[in-house]
Amino acid sequence: MSPADLTARPRQLAFDLPVESRHGVEDFLVGPSNEQAYALVERWPAWPDAWLRLVGPEGAGKTHLAAIWATRSYAWTVPAREIxxxxxxxxxxxxxxxxxxxxxxxxxxxxxxxLLNAMKARGGHVLLTARTPPDRWGLTVPDLLSRLRLAPGAEIATPDDALLRALLVKLFVDRQLIVDTGTIEALALRMERSFAAARDLVDALDRLSLERGRRVTRAMAAEVVGSLDPAGD
Incomplete structure (x- = not known):
């Protein structure tokens, strides 16, 4: 074994350890893209109907917002496919x-x-989440589609610049990673503008930082953004 082998920094292994996702109201970041949805959920129990639709892309914060409401209303949570x-x-x-x-x-x-009819008759409430509006769910029961179309709802849109930066900071903090503002700015300027992209970027940087035994830097951030860019830019 050469002297270089003895002094080289050992490569660390990255394990799939669970990341603590905090779903409290104090952890939900409100901005122009989600303030309508947040306000509508906050109005409970004074909802305009027994059902509320919450629509947004993957990683937009639907589960977080639903968890906030579930805590306040003591609601159970169930995937639609299990009903x-x-x-x-x-x-x-x-x-x-x-x-x-x-x-x-x-x-x-x-x-x-x-279920919707029974809950309304009971005087209860249902919060439904989806990535798309009911017209795109492929529903074949006309009465169900009609009810869902008429139900009040809110959409979570693409995050604005300020919310995207705040989201990146929160995701790094959730992983106990210290990142300087320059790195946050570099990521926000080059990344895809979506909640899911922010989550994937931070996850990839967390893994790379652990593998190399180094803190997250701007150079590392640029490397990861380039590797995740489908266009290869």
């Missing part, structure tokens, strides 16, 4: 329910329609 006729009486019994990912996977439309 069947047999589960409806139990799910309605709590009086508040979050139904997530309504446009993902197989949906039992009659069961969901029954």
């Amino acid at each position: 069947g006729a047999a589960q409806v009486p139990h799910l309605v019994s709590g009086g508040a329910l979050v139904v997530e990912d309504c446009d993902t996977g197989t949906l039992d439309e009659p069961a969901l329609f029954h």
Whole structure:
């Protein structure tokens, strides 16, 4: 073994350790892209209807906002694909329910329609999340589609510059990574403008920092942005 081998910095292994995601109201970042959705959820229990639709792209904060409401309303949370006729009486019994990912996977439309009607009759509330509006869910039960179209809702849009920077800072803090403002600016200028892209970038930088045993730098950030750019720019 050469002297260089003895003095070389050992390469660390990156493990898939869980990252603490804080879903408290104090951790939700409000900006122009999500303030309408936040305000509408905050109005509970004075909602204009028994159901509320929350639509936004992947990683936009729908789960976080739904978790805030679930804490306040003592709501249960269930993926839409797991709702069947047999589960409806139990799910309605709590009086508040979050139904997530309504446009993902197989949906039992009659069961969901029954659940919405039963919850309204009980005087309860349902918060439904999806990446797309109901017209794009492929629904075949006309009454269900009509009810969902008429339900009040809010959309989370692409983040503005200030919110994107704040989101990057929060994601780094969640991973206990210290990053200077110059690195945040470099990332915000070059990255895809989406919540999901911010999450993927921070995750990749976390792994790279651990593998190299070094803090996150602007050069490292540029390297990761380039590697994740589908156009190769």
